[in-house]
Amino acid sequence: MMDDRTLSLRVAAAPLVATGLRRLHLVAADGSRLPPAAPGAHITLTLPSPAGARPLRNSYTLVEADPERGYQLIVRRTDRSRGGSHHIHDRLQPGDTIEATVPHNLFALHSQARKHLLIAGGIGITPMLAFVAHLREARAAFELHQIASADEAGVFAALLAPHPGERIQVHAGRDACDIAALLAAQPLGTHVYTCGPGAMMDRIAAVAAELGWPASHVHREDFGAAGGEPFTARLARSGIDVAVAGDQTLLEAIEAAGIDTPSLCRGGACGVCILPLSEGDPEHRDHFLSEAERASGCHIMPCVSRSRSATLVLDI
Amino acid sequence: MTTGSFTSRPRYSPLTRFPSARAHLLVADHAGIAPHAFAETCSAADFPERWEVVAHARVLPQPLGGPGVHQFRSASHLLTLLGHRLNAETMGLRLYAVGSEPFVWDVARVGREAGMGREEMQLFAVGQPVRRVVCVHCRTINPEVTTTLVTCAGCGVTLSVRDHFSRMHNTWMGVQCDAEAPGELPEVEDLCA
Missing domain, CATH: 3.10.20.30 (Beta-grasp domain)
Structure with missing residues (x-):
């Protein structure tokens, strides 16, 4: 059974990094050390729901997790929000306290991979930021493709801040990235990690299967695939x-x-x-x-x- | 046998072609793979690219890659070139190995070093059981052991071959047999038994 302890976190800062994207810097409310987390981990925040009904629980990937410096999240304000992201964007203030689960990781990097291919769509960038920081430090082979709408491409390029010589590309628009060519060119021992819209991740999984990738080399993270007929x-x-x-x-x-x-x-x-x-x-x-x-x-x-x-x- | 009830002896299933792969490569440490190495639904003909060891001076270096049967003069020659080949491969390849147990696990190591997982490889050991035994005391590797007791080529003690196989090291575990009571040795048995 997974660890279900909760943490009491204080909002240290909540700057807007771009239109609709807010970075949350969270530290332990009592100033203690936070549990460490490997890249790809997430925490689930308990947020008050707008109607005063039962609180909402939303999971967010940790963009950075340091026991001393705290956790960093990036939250997009979504129009289809059940109220969670609106609360974070509109009401949450530095100094506020929120409750969260300890970090859990369902999207870990594969330790035996010879190369990591990261493909993100939109706000699916968040685990990739943690991955890139880790892979840079480990000097591991990686390649990142960020798919963004044309007007947001610049925002994501700034967040990723590629180092010289790195294969980090921001593609403006869904059709700007040739997934089939990209997957076909990967060396043996590559693992692909996808985070973004369900349709994008489904397509990558389908193309990978078509090219003979074993399913164990295809990893995905998708939160909040909600909504449908009542x-x-x-x-x-x-x-x-x-x-x-x-x-x-x-x-x-x-x-x-x-x-x-x-x-x-x-x-x-x-x-x-x-x-x-x-x-x-x-x-x-x-x-x-x-x-x-x-x-x-x-x-x-x-x-x-x-x-x-x-x-x-x-x-x- | 001195093995007790615990065993980590590998089990092998006859080869079948993985579905939905881009390419297949079958390697063997001998020519003329026996039909029982393949599942009923398949045969050597399903693997158009085959690498085989044919220990003969007439085997000449050939260009590698693509369909056809490629011959090698030794298993070590084949394994070295397999490493180069896999390093230049892209995702979607499946690797199959047929041969002695030490050979097929050497192939698995080369595959693993190239980043392949167990779900991308199939191994099938054929022939009389031959074990590569590591002495846990001096780390000497004793090749081609066929009996339950063997004298370690490194430190000279009599090793009892445990039924414990390391997939990582491709060795069976050999432990001094008479450490408790020097000179008291059980009867030697054939590993085939």
Whole structure:
């Protein structure tokens, strides 16, 4: 079981690094040392929800994690936000205290890789910043491709600040980066890491498979693949029906109904929130259940997965 | 046997072609790979590029790469060139090795050093069991051991060959057999038994 201790963090600084991008510098509220974290790790912040309902829990990658200097995050203000990023952008002030989980890592660099190929889309840059800092220090072979909208390319280029001789490229627009050519040119022993929109990561995984990359060399990080058609979750043992709104996850709806259920990454990766399913047609969006487990139809990961049928019956 | 119940003896499955790979390379320490090295659904013909050791003076250096059967005069020659080849390869290659156990694990080491994982390689050991035994006391490697007891070429003690294989070092573990009671040796057995 993963570590579920919480940390009390104080906002040391919260500068805006570009339009809609805020850097959060967090230190321990009591001035103590923070737990260390390897690049790719994330923490889950507990944020007040706008309506005064149950607090939101959002996971953010640590761009930098130093036990003495503190943690750094970069948060994008999203329009489709459930309120978490709006709270961070509009209300959070230096000096405020927020609660967070200890760092967990579901997106670690592979220690045996001979080369690391990093591909990010938009705000998916955040784990890459931690990776680049680590790979530079380790003098490891790496290459980074950042895909950004044309108007944001400059912002990401500034964040990445390539050193001379490094293969760090910012591509303005989705079609500016030839994924197939890029993957076809990689030497044996390369691992690819993707973070960004689901469709981009799906495409990279598909192209890699087509070129014969083993799945174990393809890594991805995706938080917050939420949203879809509303449906009803019937909690058979609790005897209640829970309405899941289009912009809400099944897990959030269950929590909002006052049912406590364990969760951790809230991104479909860690497997902690698994729930028994007894009826309905689930739309699996996680990376935890195998094809065979999906086919058996007995479980669902409520943090990301939804329902194709109007009602989903859970055995809780 | 002095091996006890614990074993880390590798098990081998007959070769099948990995699905969805860009290219396949089969290497063997002998020519004429026996059909039982392949699963029912496949044969040597499914591996158009093959590297084989044919210890013969008439084997001449050939240009490498691409389909065809390439011959080498020794396993060490093959392994050296395999390292060069893999360093120049791109992702999507699968590597297959058939031969003596020490040979197939040497191939696995070359693959690993080039960054290949276990899911990109298949090994199949053929022939009589031959073990490369490392003396845990003096680190001497004793090649081609076929019995449960062997005299260490380095320090001269009688080693008992444990059923413990290191995939990393490609050696079996040899431990002094009469350390507790000098001179008391069990009967020597054939490893094939």
